[in-house]
Amino acid sequence: MGAPAAQPKTRPVVLSEDGLARLLARLHHEGYEVIGPTVRDHAIVHGPLSEVDDLPRGWGDEQTPGHYRLVQREDDAYFGFAVGPSSAKRTLFPPRQPLWTAESRDDANFAIIEAERPERRLAFFGLRPCEVAAIAVQDRVLLHGIVEDEVYAANRADVLLVAVECGAPAATCFCRSMSTGPGMESGADLILTELLDGDHRFLVRAGTTTGEDLLEQLEHDEATEEDLDARKEVLASAAARLERRLDTTDIHGLLMGNLDHPRWDAIAERCLACANCTLVCPTCFCTTVEDRTDLAGTEATRERRWDSCFSLEFTHTGPASVRNSTRARYRQWLTHKLATWIDQFDTSGCVGCGRCITWCPVGIDLTEEVDMIRRTSEDNVAPWPMVPSPLQEG
Amino acid sequence: MTGGIGRPTVAVWKFASCDGCQLSLLSAEDELLTIAGEIEIAYFLEATREVKEGPYDISLVEGSITTPDDAERIRQVRDISTTLITIGACATAGGIQALRNFGDVEAFRSLVYARPEYVDTLADSTAIAEHVPVDLELRGCPIETSQLVEVINAILAGRKPVTPTHSVCVECKLRGNLCVAVAHGTPCLGPVTQAGCNARCPAFDRGCYGCFGPAESPNTPSLAAWLEEELALEHPDLVRLFRSFNADAPAFRRESRRHEPEEVAT
Known part of the structure; x- marks a missing residue:
């Protein structure tokens, strides 16, 4: 998010199921391209939402390390599932992004043509609190870092966030450990809580004045004490199911003080270095560029694409790859995500969404790995110094 | 060149x-x-x-x-x-x-x-x-x-060709394919197979059968162990999986050998 938006004054309201449909219609009416969860290929992924019927109504999911299945719920919940493999990253920081084309004009000259960045209003509908937190992390890195990323900034310029608090965490989720869920108080334009007790309805709070304006245009009821209690019940029930933990106590010192821990070797035995964890991670931002030419030799294009610290080419400098073992690559990923990210960006790179656990083809679980290192860490390891962030100095 | x-x-x-x-x-x-x-x-x-x-x-x-x-x-x-x-x-x-x-x-x-x-x-x-x-x-x-x-x-x-040696998984994720291994339980060689096909088979709900051969750092023993334990593949299945178009590529050859009956293994 950019500058803190003015705090809205609106009190919580309640939307009916029809109200949810009207909210979506309102967004379309205001020219938003709406993206949200939808069922495709037996999973819940992000896609365009034309109407509420596009939402995964009645669907839930079952997630364990290396395992995801869509399951039919016993109710008609619109948001009765945890996060799927896609995230807002796919839209705001696309997998492939043309940057520019060079066209030869005559023998000696060429012109650089910047890739077009279409202006659009984007609304994310139905993001979980952890997903909103992930956008905040990417904002920190790509908007408020040392250099602003032009592509991300252009995509992020006019984005509306409609979040839905989480009532259906998966077994791979650990948002409580990262303080990113299951509920949220701010960070989105509208924050919904789906209430399934009694009448199927949605408690809605405005997180920004934009959200407030939207609410005013929709027919709604004031929230009652029962509605507010029902929300508390949803969150308490979700929290009770969030059993997975990542103990973040001095995690920087723990990981950086254990760079030679034998556990890294054990992980490397299992790790496929396939890069899935980094590509499903909603905050991982590493890219490379690919240059291509046409057969006539008159045009060259540069495209940016997602890369991963798990690929050999990623650290290919001079004659070879610097991190040429899987051990070195996994360790780089985990220590960056959970420790040195804090040095760089004053925040953890992890939001506890659990995607890297579910979508690892061999079910490697970072919470288990950190726990193993913690339990077998030697007490006398030399702590790695916290590196002052250039952001702090600036 | x-x-x-x-x-x-x-x-x-x-x-x-x-x-x-x-x-x-x-x-x-x-x-x-x-x-x-x-x-x-x-x-x-x-x-x-x-x-x-x-x-x-x-x-x-x-x-x-x-x-x-x-x-x-x-x-x-x-x-x-x-x-x-x-x-x-x-x-x-x-x-x-x-x-x-x-x-x-x-x-x-x-x-x-x-x-x-x-x-x-x-x-x-x-x-x-x-x-x-x-x-x-x-x-x-x-x-x-x-x-x-x-x-x-x-x-x-006169430039270097763009022919990445990373896994097929990278292409699946770039393309937005759903992971057929994790979400469908389909045996897939994608994590140990080199990219280049634009993840053609997973895009059609099929597991990768490894026609581009081993990726840059193919951890076939780990993948095979997972297929055996979680997807209930048996040794003859694993032999067939790794022994096809790239049967004699070193990483795939070693892996298929590992799952041969002992009396035949050399």
């Missing part, structure tokens, strides 16, 4: 193979006429009977080495080629015919042919790189036309 020298001469050679990879060049329909303008096809029997004498700037070599004659012929091809590029699973790993490397060629020969003594064959089907130095290998069964065009493009421009 021949970057900047104008119109390079190109020869296309066939060894033990099905011709599918050569055809990939002819299948480059949109680019074919432009390609023909930018390179001089000097030797390409699949396309034209017109043959120009070597040496050649670029040789594209399809097929594996399976006979003593071919073992000699590939050395001659190397001698008259500035750049030698192998195309496809046969040329880069021995191909499907490398299944013979796991069996007894003498037994096959005596059973299959009426006059076995007429068949002059080697015991193994081997990759071109086991016989001569190779400048670039293009994987796949068959190769991906777009990769071949990219390599020709790169040679003409």
